[in-house]
Amino acid sequence: MRAPSPANSAAPTDKGRGLIWDLLTFDKLMTGPLVHLVYWAGLALIALGGFTLVGAAVGVAIRDGSLEGVLVAVPVLVAGLLVILAAILLWRGACEYYLATLRIAEDLREIRIAMSKGAPPTLPLNGIDG
Numbered sequence: 001m002r003a004p005s006p007a008n009s010a011a012p013t014d015k016g017r018g019l020i021w022d023l024l025t026f027d028k029l030m031t032g033p034l035v036h037l038v039y040w041a042g043l044a045l046i047a048l049g050g051f052t053l054v055g056a057a058v059g060v061a062i063r064d065g066s067l068e069g070v071l072v073a074v075p076v077l078v079a080g081l082l083v084i085l086a087a088i089l090l091w092r093g094a095c096e097y098y099l100a101t102l103r104i105a106e107d108l109r110e111i112r113i114a115m116s117k118g119a120p121p122t123l124p125l126n127g128i129d130g
Contacts, residue, residue: 032102039095046087053080 022028054077061073114120 032099035095035099035102039091042091042095043088046084046091049087050081050084053077053084 022030057073057077057080060076061070063069064072
C-alpha cells in the first residue's frame with residue numbers, strides 16, 4: 001500500500017460514508033473479525049470429524065461383537081483423538097498467524113501515517129525498555 005497523499009486523505013467524516021470509504025479504499029482491514037468466524041467454523045468441522053471417528057470406532061467394535069473388534073477399535077479411537085487434538089492445535093496456530101500478520105499490517109499503517117505527519121510514532125512497546 002502506498003502512503004496517503006493529501007488528495008487521498010480527504011476521507012468523508014460521516015460515519016456511514018466512512019465505512020463505505022474504508023471498504024472502497026482498503027484503509028482499514030476488515031478481515032480481522034472474519035477470521036474469528038472462520039476459526040469457529042473450522043473447529044466445528046474438526047469436531048464433526050471427531051464425532052465421525054468415535055462413531056466409526058464404536059461401530060467397528062459393535063459390528064464385530066468379539067474381543068478382537070474391541071482390540072481393533074480402541075487403538076483407532078485413541079490415535080484418531082490424538083489426530084483431532086493435533087488438528088485443533090494446527091488450526092489455532094494458522095488462525096493466530098493470520099491475525100498476527102493483520103495486526104502487523106495495521107501497526108505499520110499507523111507508523112506510516114504518523115511519520116507522514118512528521119510526528120514520531122507512539123506505539124506501546126509491551127514492556128520493552130528502549
